[in-house]
Amino acid sequence: QVQLVESGGGLVQAGGSLRLSCTASGRTLTYYAMGWFRQAPGKEREFVGGISWRGATANLADSVKGRFTISKDNTKNTVYLQMNSLKPEDTAVYYCAAPSFTLRSPSANEYTYWGQGTQVTVSS
DSSP: OOEEEEEOOEEEETTOOEEEEEEEESSOOTTOOEEEEEEOTTSOOEEEEEEOTTSOEEOOOTTTTTTEEEEEETTTTEEEEEEOSOOGGGOEEEEEEEOSSSSSOOOTTOOOEEOOOEEEEEEO
16 A cells, blocks of 8 residues: 655745645555646635656646646655745645556546645645
C-alpha cells in the first residue's frame, strides 16, 4: 500500500513563495510519475501539474505556468512543488497523487493514490 504525506503548506503573502513536499512510503518513486492537484473552497479539484518518472515537469496548468515547478528526489522518495509569485487565487488544499503503474505519465484521471492534503493560504 502506498502512502503519501504532504507538508509545507501555510499562510503567505501575495508575491511570496512556498515549497510543498510529498513523501512516499510503501513504494519507491524512482520509476513513477507523480502529480499535484489543488482544491479551493467551493470548487472542483484542479490538476496543477505532473512530473515524469525521469524528472521532467509536464503539463503545468496555464494558471501556474512560469510560477510553479515540480521536482523529484528519488533518494528521499519525495516530490516537491515549488510555488513562486503566489496569488490569492492559489489558495487551496494541495494534494499529491501517484498512479498505480510505472513509467508512463498518467492523465489527470488516472491517479490512484492520494495524500491527505496541505492547506496553502495566500493573503492579499
